[in-house]
Amino acid sequence: MSQVSMTVNGRKVSGECEDRTLLVHFLRDNLHLTGTHVGCDTSQCGACVVHLDGKAIKSCTMLAVQASGSDVTTIEGIANGQDLNPVQTAFKEHHGLQCGFCTPGMIMTITDMINRHGSDLDEETVREELDGNICRCTGYHNIVKAALDAASKMGTPQQVAAE
């Protein structure tokens, strides 16, 4: 067993888990943050994407102990209270979801993309970088649309952001 402590969605949390416990299971089972889903168990589908120190990672491919000491953000932590963030709003308004199971992972991946590319984010990049997130319902059309809309609303141009 290992003692794990990290900051999740701005709150310091700690807990005990087996050494081999995956981050996704720590989030879901210990912290009851069930918005992060397990889709394929093998790091392919992206339903489990969260942010670790600001970067999108697949939480089914990382041990909870590896994330100890880090800053983790899950889908539950990106809205400002009741106000959805622009990516969340764009998914809702552009119908970028059907069954919704892949949605949290999609949103976390796309938020990371926008953080890196800013409003320069273009369709080709979205589609290329979304390769690790599978959606079986939508055909991706509205997901890509939502990503681009959110980028235009929340992102600063990359060059400015880099300065």
Add this chain to the structure above:
Amino acid sequence: MDETRIQDRSGAGEPSIAELGERPPTHERAIKGGVHTKRIHDSGVKHVSGAARYVDDEPELPGTLQIYIAMSEKAHARIVSLDVSKVRDVPGVACVLTANDIPGQNDYSPVFGDDPIFPQTSGPEALVQYVGQPIFAVAAETIDLARRAAKLAIVEYEELPAAITIEQALAAAGEAGHDLLDPHEMRIGDVDAALEGAPHRVLGRVAVGGQDHFYLEGQIAYSIPLEDGDVLVRSSTQHPSEVQHNVAKMLGVPDHAVTVEVRRMGGGFGGKESQPALFAAVTALAAVKTGRPVKCRLDRDDDMEMTGKRHEVTINYAVGFSGNGRIAAGDFSHLVRCGYSRDLSAAIADRAMFHADNAYSLPAARILSRRLKTHTVSNTAFRGFGGPQGMVGIERVMDRIAFETGIDPLDVRKVNLYPSFDSDRAPGVTPYHMPVTDSIIAELVEELEVTSGYRARREAIRQFNAQSPVLKKGLALTPVKFGISFTTSHLNQAGALVHVYKDGSVHLNHGGTEMGQGLFVKVAQVVAEEFQIDIEKVKITATTTAKVPNTSATAASSGSDLNGMAAQAAARTIKNRLIDYACGRYHVPEEQVVFAANRVLIGNEEKRFADLVGEAYLARISLSSTGFYATPDIHYDRESASGQPFYYFAYGAACSEVVIDMLTGEYKLLRADILHDCGTSLNPAIDRGQIEGGFIQGMGWLTMEELWWDDKGRLKTHAPSTYKIPTANDRPDDLRIAIWEKGENRSDTIYRSKAVGEPPFMLAISVFSALTDAVIAAGDGKAFPDLDAPATPERVLKAVEGVRG
């Protein structure tokens, strides 16, 4: 209005709105979220914030056990012995379940009684029939413990000959003297004479692969034991009533002892129609035995090995036609790979036959279907339910006739389409003797031909191919006609339950299930429209067998057609009671009680909906009602293979352009134009989502999703690492989708809308035909390619090599 105020009222006088200090009746022109509006998915906000709960997200009760199901390692074998004693001894293992533990019937099949939950441990039925078949289950404190413990079991097999491929299945059927299910034949006209008399004749064959559902949320069930030995099962299922019945049957208790509930699924696509009963049954059995809550959530690899898929079908055809491409006769035979058990294969193979004509009027046709047994997982429902496979056959025929005659494939298709309902020609008749009286396909195809710029692009592609040595482009425009109704007629029924509370808020429940398709919001729109209240006033609730009994699966695209009608009926009953009350109370004739946006006009007065409801409550009017709907005028007689199995047809067409690389077989879908008929759409935003998603999923089936079993019957593509699901990069750069604006259902469906769940899936056949077209170009038009589905790059390369000799 609060309770006290309602109760303070006397029959003598109504407090005025001013006295109540409440907002007067609103005067919006329209409610929010009525029918025909682009309402967002009802769970949209919950999905984007991670607040939507799937079965695995519900808080687990203390003491919950986790189930691991141990699977057969052999495709076909007798179980000589099964020793689970060491498994039982592992600390933390609560129980080990085998066939001997089942108090009732050891079966979870939908119809035929041939899907054992676990095989018998001795005797003639101690048999496994596919790699991955459940043998026993372990319930333990953690899933890891259960999985490790299961490995300690000792299973001795005596291997038996296994049929893995269709060819082996044919040989085995020959030896056995029968198929898994009896063959079925449909026939119209004198096929042999028409084939004989036709100016041209070709024979051919096309094989169409299966498909894994890959619902993002895998199979899962959670059973909670209740008093009296009852069980509550939360199951990710499209068919709660069947799960309920199968669990009860397994436990040997009446259906009333089992309640099955599902708020939402993370995708279903047919894979959660008959199969969830297995996991529900195993958890319920463990729950009853241990008195503890029990969960079974399949690991993805286990899910893909254990659960059934789309049927693989090989189609042989012989077709006679004239010089202009008009078909005189078509003779089709379907060899359907069903897997080890019957499951839903009879109805699925039937639907493949019902769609062997697709949108084409065949003067003479014969369709023979054989349903073969293989020692692989039992194939099951998947979006389209066999229809797509049947359609691929005739679309291949169209491409073949075009090749043989030198006529553009689109012109061959057009000359064969069913006549329009408003044309001078007599309606076409299907091979199952149903006149097609609602065809709009000719007009729809004409429109797409123009909007997609088909002719100009055909010419541009001809020029491109003439100059391009390695890359070759292909183009195809294919139609879809899809029959709507369960072909098993009695399934076309649905129930709903609507309560109106004293405050004017509404509780809605019906037998349909939500798997992402937007059924719940559509039905809520219908109820909001009926009462003329904003959709926020309508609470959408989880499907449960305790509220609406004896439901059919949410399948066959029938969800909103059936449940929308049932919910409307329930709402109408309550609305009529409110009207009767208002007529009596205010002495106005019925026609003077009008439900307008969030208010009710009674004579010259206006009331808020909530106020009328509050009054009706005080007057002791029932504000709760069930509703029921049964689709009229449908029947099918298997003996004569004729009837009217469908209430109506949904139509659509797609035009796809691809480019292939002759050296590698790789290809890309460049552009797709889609025009689809949703009738008068209940919710154009939701319907568009179904069109886009269905098309991409269909494209995956026909191009990249390849199921591969080795000669021992082991599925080697059992995770998304080896089984290629379309990603965002696989959708075409240019995708243009339009809902057909003239759409209106000629049948009396809910607000004249049309079902949209399955039909768009088959729009993707245009991609398969475009690939065929490109391969023909690769061979300079000299040979017709032997290209099967899925048309993976390997298969395309092989086909290119074939046509180049």
